[in-house]
Amino acid sequence: MNQLLPDARECQYFRGNLHGHSTHSDGALSAEAVVAQYQALGYDFTCLSDHLWIEPVFCAQSVLDTGHLDSDTFVTIPSGEIHCLGKKHDRDDLWHLVANGLPLDFASATEDETAPELLERALAAGAYVTLAHPEWHSMTSEEALSLHRAHAVEIYNHGCHIECMRGGGTGVADVLLQEGHRFNLIATDDSHFRIADFGGGWVMVAAENLSADALLAALKSGRYYSSTGANFVEMTLEESRLVVSCSPVSHICVSGQQTHSMSRNGHNITRAEFDLSAFDSDWFRVTLCGSAGQMGWSNPVWWR
Ligand SMILES: [Zn+2]
Ligand SMILES: [Zn+2]
Missing domain, CATH: 3.20.20.140 (Metal-dependent hydrolases)
Structure with missing residues (x-):
């Protein structure tokens, strides 16, 4: 991992x-x-x-x-x-x-x-x-x-x-x-x-x-x-399984090359898993957004 x-x-x-x-x-x-x-x-x-x-x-x-x-x-x-x-x-x-x-x-x-x-x-x-x-x-x-x-x-x-x-x-x-x-x-x-x-x-x-x-x-x-107020707790990658743990937020977005992206949306999300096996991008970056607009940004990750 x-x-x-x-x-x-x-x-x-x-x-x-x-x-x-x-x-x-x-x-x-x-x-x-x-x-x-x-x-x-x-x-x-x-x-x-x-x-x-x-x-x-x-x-x-x-x-x-x-x-x-x-x-x-x-x-x-x-x-x-x-x-x-x-x-x-x-x-x-x-x-x-x-x-x-x-x-x-x-x-x-x-x-x-x-x-x-x-x-x-x-x-x-x-x-x-x-x-x-x-x-x-x-x-x-x-x-x-x-x-x-x-x-x-x-x-x-x-x-x-x-x-x-x-x-x-x-x-x-x-x-x-x-x-x-x-x-x-x-x-x-x-x-x-x-x-x-x-x-x-x-x-x-x-x-x-x-x-x-x-x-x-x-x-x-x-x-x-x-950050402007949203916090990552941990971020791990095991083969193509990305797990993001964070402070309670409304949106977790994975952005990649061209227009590729994935997201989880809801209330007080503190953990999300993303299967990147079909994600057609050599890199991704993760953005958090809380209900009051507080943001968090990971650094870009080149994962393959
Ligand atoms: Zn300046
Ligand atoms: Zn300045």
């Missing part, structure tokens, strides 16, 4: 935000206050991914060192929202990539660095790199395909959702999947704290322990899921 997500009854999942801002760039709260907010919400970790770009008005010129804010019960991961020029449909022509686990001396892009070059530099530096808010700035399929080596796509960005109802990433993620690319999904806040844009989208990470290194290793191996 292949355990696609570890059993939450037997191991610890750490809750965290991978995308957020402080007064180091254009956020409203200091890094200390941001950490206090996430601790008060019961999170285990957060990322101060302040904007890193040569433009001084809303961007920092360096990766923020938040190591002094770490404790035995809460950690931060050095991060940045890294920018460069050349993005269509953005008012500043800027690309937005989020890089978690950046070295503190990671330099801002120059005016002539392309997005694929910036991505490769962040990957080479060891970061977990994500395509940020693809719906918010209308990322085209061509643009997404040029960055297919990113680790993940933001399937949900809470700030973009509540500020302009452009918080999704399903379209871009599925185009990349249909084209055969392998990557993960994340839900984030993109919190700036000028409005209540925090505590809305997060990841639950089955890391070996609560440290930046262990969290990054678990992210890179896909041992986590994304």
Whole structure:
């Protein structure tokens, strides 16, 4: 039996935000206050991914060192929202990539660095790199395909959702999947704290322990899921029998290539089995939706 997500009854999942801002760039709260907010919400970790770009008005010129804010019960991961020029449909022509686990001396892009070059530099530096808010700035399929080596796509960005109802990433993620690319999904806040844009989208990470290194290793191996309130308990695959256990939800959907999908629908569903023997897709991803609209997303699984 292949355990696609570890059993939450037997191991610890750490809750965290991978995308957020402080007064180091254009956020409203200091890094200390941001950490206090996430601790008060019961999170285990957060990322101060302040904007890193040569433009001084809303961007920092360096990766923020938040190591002094770490404790035995809460950690931060050095991060940045890294920018460069050349993005269509953005008012500043800027690309937005989020890089978690950046070295503190990671330099801002120059005016002539392309997005694929910036991505490769962040990957080479060891970061977990994500395509940020693809719906918010209308990322085209061509643009997404040029960055297919990113680790993940933001399937949900809470700030973009509540500020302009452009918080999704399903379209871009599925185009990349249909084209055969392998990557993960994340839900984030993109919190700036000028409005209540925090505590809305997060990841639950089955890391070996609560440290930046262990969290990054678990992210890179896909041992986590994304959520706005619906939780996976366990997900297993035995030959073609997929079993999903979760918090009570109304819909469990298995999505695959082309238009293939399967679903269970009802009230307070906490377990569903799917026979994938006739499911004509090399990959699938599982989405949960609760009666109040709370969502959960597995990472894509390439199962044969
Ligand atoms: Zn952004
Ligand atoms: Zn951001």
